Amino acid sequence: MKQISKLFGLFISLLFMLGIGVVFAQSMAEMKVTNGWIRATPPNAKMGAAYLTVINHQDKSDALIGASSPLAEVVEIHNVKEENGMMKMYPVDSLEVPSKGTATLKPGGYHIMLINLKKVPKLGESHTLTLQFRQSPDVVVELPVKQSEAVSRDDEKSSMHHHQSHKSQ
Ligand SMILES: [Cu+2]
Structure with a gap:
């Protein structure tokens, strides 16, 4: 009887270790997201933007291919380019995240575009x-809403361009 309970105990601890192994393997298979935030938008705004950094710990490259949010009807991945001295943004199908590397979405560059806002992201909220x-x-993140002034001066300069591109559309 004692032997059996010993075996049972061993069995349980084996299962436990196996479980930890599976959880660990899963976390290694995931993309990680840091520095995420959503830009606070004025009332009645139709569009918003989110910024974040994706980290790929895996041995193979992967790509961000889409996003969704209860905040907006349509969510797209955008990049910006200069055209006739104006910063214009355009949708992209995907954004590569190299193996053991990162992809940065920030004001003035790649961003997540929230189109046809169902709800205006306000300062202090998170979505x-x-x-x-x-x-x-899929990776689900909860991002705080921040004012664009919270980012560095350099970023702020480019995000002002970004705002113009919103109006020009
Ligand atoms: Cu955009």
Whole structure:
């Protein structure tokens, strides 16, 4: 009887270690998201933007291929380019995240565009954003709403361009 309970105990601890192994393997298979925030928008704004950094710990490259949020009807990945001295933004299908590397979405560059806002993101709130990847499972993050002034002066300069591009559309 004692032997059996000993075996049972061993069995349980094996299961436990296996479980930890699975959880660990899963966390390694995921993309990580840091420095995420959503830009606070004025009331009645139709569009908003979110910024974040994606970290790929995996041995193979992956790509951000889409996103969704209860905040907006349509969510797109955008980049910006200069055209006739104006910063214009345009949708992209995907954003590569190299193996053991990062992809940065920030004012003046790649960003998550929230189109046809159902709810205006206000300072102090936080909202859910789901990121879709080519290979890795979806990552759901809760991002704080911040004012664009919270970012560095350099970023602020480019984000002003970014605002113009919103109006020009
Ligand atoms: Cu955009």
